Amino acid sequence: MSVPDFAYRRPATLAEALDLLRSDPEARALAGGQTLIPALKQRMTRPSILVDLQSIPEMRGIEVDADRVSIGAMTPHAVTATDPRIRAAIPALAAMAARVSHPQVRNLGTMGGSIANNDPAADYPAAVLGLGAEIETTRRRIAADDFFLGLFTTALEPGELVLRIHFPRPDNCGYVKFANPASGYVTTGAFVARGPAGVRVAINGAGPVVFRFTDAEARLAGDFTPAALDGLSLPAAGLNSDIHASAAYRARLAAVGTRRALAIALAQPPEQIKESA
Amino acid sequence: MIEVTIAVNGIEQRHQVEDRTLLVEFLRDQCGLTGTNIGCDTTQCGCCTVHVDGRAIKSCTLFAAQVDGAEVVTIEGLGQPENLHPMQAAFRRHHALQCGYCTSGMIMQGVDIVRRGRAVDEATIRHELEGNFCRCTGYQGIVEAIAEVARTAPESCKASGDAA
Structure with a gap:
């Protein structure tokens, strides 16, 4: 047995799940488990109760209409990667999901689990922030700009769960990541989107938390072309530096990634639905 | 408990x-x-x-x-020693194992790759094997075995819930 003991529960309703999480300060939610279970094995966390969210209806399913794509928190990456409606509406999000970790993990790991964990080297925070998504929780709706607060830190309060992520459908979107070749985690990534909220550029992996590249956004707002990014650079101050990449290299990757993500955004436009089906 | x-x-x-x-x-x-x-x-x-x-x-x-x-x-549910699953037979034919420790996982993943229609070319198969390590073979025989099953017996990789 490589995992310390805990009590497993699989509630069928959201109310029951929230009651279980309230019942004990050491209770924790279990989504896909692909980060949490390795962390349990390393004794990085010692929950008393694991509340498995797999059966909760509010966290499941994908809804697509003319304006938005709504993805249940418990949707595995493999489903996000292959769902034809997501691929049509937000191709960069499907392509991102198809490159998270490796196939076995993609069958279990979930979008809600990933954004609630907010690993700086995770993929989804870039899409959520870059597309200006809204996170629906058990208590409120949180704009992406207010959700990702710091290293492994989000606006979620104790006992608050992500139910769904609502993405506005973009006119253009592209994502590029420079992944660590051994782990697959993001060294630096860039998500570029143009849509109802204007042009947004999100950088992940480079800093302690995903952030918007405001200089790139300002340049692209008036001129959504590669030429607008000539001479673009990101200050290295405050970026992560480790054995894989220095802060200066990550800053460089952010600028190069933004340019490449823009090229994808221009080359692979989403399908647009003019009238609601 | x-x-x-x-x-x-x-x-x-x-x-x-x-x-x-x-x-x-x-x-x-x-x-x-x-x-x-x-x-x-x-x-x-x-x-x-x-x-x-x-x-x-x-x-x-x-x-x-x-x-x-x-x-x-x-x-154990895939095939039997006297009646190998096509993926197991292909692994034997292509010398896709040496010490054998990774082999059951490789074969289960190989079946999954073919089932999802992802054994389209060598590069894609290698990408789909990112979550499986072999420290003996250099992967060449493994990739060849999976590609062969995709060509010759893809229906053998269907799961019980799949459409016919």
Whole structure:
């Protein structure tokens, strides 16, 4: 047995799940488990109760209409990667999901689990922030700009769960990541989107938390072309530096990634639905 | 303790286990099915790959309780020594194993790759094998075996729930 003991529960309703999480300060939610279970094995966390969210209806399913794509928190990456409606509406999000970790993990790991964990080297925070998504929780709706607060830190309060992520459908979107070749985690990534909220550029992996590249956004707002990014650079101050990449290299990757993500955004436009089906 | 019932290779397995029991521990210790190996125990090597409801997962990174009520297929459910599954036969033909430790996971993942129609070319197969490590073969025989099954016997990789 490589995992310390805990009590497993699989509630069928959201109310029951929230009651279980309230019942004990050491209770924790279990989504896909692909980060949490390795962390349990390393004794990085010692929950008393694991509340498995797999059966909760509010966290499941994908809804697509003319304006938005709504993805249940418990949707595995493999489903996000292959769902034809997501691929049509937000191709960069499907392509991102198809490159998270490796196939076995993609069958279990979930979008809600990933954004609630907010690993700086995770993929989804870039899409959520870059597309200006809204996170629906058990208590409120949180704009992406207010959700990702710091290293492994989000606006979620104790006992608050992500139910769904609502993405506005973009006119253009592209994502590029420079992944660590051994782990697959993001060294630096860039998500570029143009849509109802204007042009947004999100950088992940480079800093302690995903952030918007405001200089790139300002340049692209008036001129959504590669030429607008000539001479673009990101200050290295405050970026992560480790054995894989220095802060200066990550800053460089952010600028190069933004340019490449823009090229994808221009080359692979989403399908647009003019009238609601 | 918790009672967990899983249909493993078509046989109902009902056992009282500790809540923290991993699926790979359930398969090896409760069911006596030791074809599924524990390699790294850190979600990297893929030796513990099995199919849950037709999808390849790593059984070291999933609690048995999470798949209570599900169907699991392990290497023992794929073929028999006298009647190998086409993927097993292809691995033998292409010398796709040496020490054999990664092989059950490689074969389970290979079947999953073909099932999803992802054995389209060598580069894609290698990409799909990112979660399975082999420290002996250099992967060449493994990739060739998977590509051959995709060409010659793709229907053998369908899961029970798949459309005909």
